Amino acid sequence: MSNLILHEYARSGNCYKIRLTAACLGLPVERREYDIMAGATRTPSFLDTVNANGRIPVLQVGDRFLPESGAACLYLADGSALLPADRFDRADMMRWMFWEQYNHEPNVATLRFWRLFIGDDRLNDLQRAQLPAKQVAGEAALALMDEHLSTRDYFVGDRPTLADIALYAYTHVANEGGFDLSLYPSVQKWLGQVAAMPGHVTLDA
Amino acid sequence: MSNLILHEYARSGNCYKIRLTAACLGLPVERREYDIMAGATRTPSFLDTVNANGRIPVLQVGDRFLPESGAACLYLADGSALLPADRFDRADMMRWMFWEQYNHEPNVATLRFWRLFIGDDRLNDLQRAQLPAKQVAGEAALALMDEHLSTRDYFVGDRPTLADIALYAYTHVANEGGFDLSLYPSVQKWLGQVAAMPGHVTLDA
Structure with missing residues (x-):
């Protein structure tokens, strides 16, 4: 490479x-x-x-x-075990990666950016007007993940894929955006599993 | 299948x-x-x-x-000629598909939905407050496409891929969201090429 x-x-x-x-x-x-x-x-x-x-x-x-x-x-x-071998599972992994960028990141990550990096008191009017809707949508995203993970260890199949890595990135710091991860026990268990993946590094490494 | x-x-x-x-x-x-x-x-x-x-x-x-x-x-x-054979090009196709969902669809498609399906006079306050920002962001997305297409026929490589199909869907009806496609000549030329793909069907087919 x-x-x-x-x-x-x-x-x-x-x-x-x-x-x-x-x-x-x-x-x-x-x-x-x-x-x-x-x-x-x-x-x-x-x-x-x-x-x-x-x-x-x-x-x-x-x-x-x-x-x-x-x-x-x-x-x-590409070509590694982080992608499922099965055609449907591979597409299903992509489903979660697209979902993360459309339904999760613009809410969970954006609130983290606004609250942690900009600061509540420095938001502009349009940002402030969007806070409640983004909070609700972010909570819905976390609840959907929690429901999905209540019956399985990883998002697709029975081993970690890029879907888990993509969703881990902002979920594990969702508290920094004002979300309460204690409400999502299956998400918490899954976070621990992703953190235990061989080679795992932390965000601040 | x-x-x-x-x-x-x-x-x-x-x-x-x-x-x-x-x-x-x-x-x-x-x-x-x-x-x-x-x-x-x-x-x-x-x-x-x-x-x-x-x-x-x-x-x-x-x-x-x-x-x-x-x-x-x-x-x-999966496995068809709509995906590039080259590893980088395949990832670059994905780049445009993610970009479409993050930078293009929430602006170009959302304004079409709000204006054509809901109607300007029935938007709620939060939607109305977001109109100017989404107009600017949608225009920026179309301008970025136009610049990219000014030196090539398709988004990735020299033949159509899923990136072209994904971007065609809302771009060719962007006027329904209040965007002026005549400002983007390279986009217009490319729209004609995608419309000429073998097997092409129209949105209302």
Whole structure:
């Protein structure tokens, strides 16, 4: 595999997903930090070279750039045991990864970003107006995960896949966004299982 | 392949993506329509059996249910020429599919839904407050597509992939959400190319 460079903001759960995937696969990744709060991913040179969408993470593979955390995880894990061998299960893993980005991240991760990184008293009016709806939607996402995990150990099949890594990233720090994880016992048990995966690294590693 | 049933709301671009993928692959899909405006995807039986997330589309494969449009397209196209053979290109296709769900659909598709299906005068206060930001973000998504397509015929590599199908679905009806497609000439050229794909079906077919 070509030399891997992760363009990231280390505290972002989306960036952590890629580091966790790489760690579970034993792949070394060089890290480049950007201060997103200071606009470091909106500079002309970042937009021209790294990601025209002005966001991290971006996985650099040789001289090519791959934005979107899920895509980067899939690139790293292609052909590995982190992807199910069965066709339906593989698609079902993708289902959870898309669901995470659509139903979970914009609520659970966004509230963490707003509350922990920006701060409740510095939110703008539009952000403040969205707080209640995002709280409800985030709780619904966590409840759906808890129900799904009440009868199984992992999201797809009987072993960890990228779906577990993708969902672990922001779920395990959901309390930082104002969510009470003690309400979701099956999620808590599953968090412990993902944390015990061989090669696991923590978000702050 | 097992019998395929698409649980859908036909006018949804997310449902159309799956029909378009199946049509390009020559796969027959049975269709079951749900009146989302009347809450038909929030009934106890839908939530218990089809999708606990209360959303369409869901692709039923035999007796298993697969929510999330991107996952259903990937299931159908697994092993076909709609997926690039190259590892990086395959991940790059996923990049555009994730980007569509995160940066494009919540703006371009949501404004179409709000304006065409609900109606400007029936939006609630929170929806109305989000209109300007979603307009700006939708325009930014279309501009990013236009820039990307200014130097190539398709999103990834030199032939159509699921990334093109996923992005075509809501882009070609973006005018219904209040976006002016005449501002994006490379997008318009690309729309014509996707419409000319063998097996192509229209949204209202």
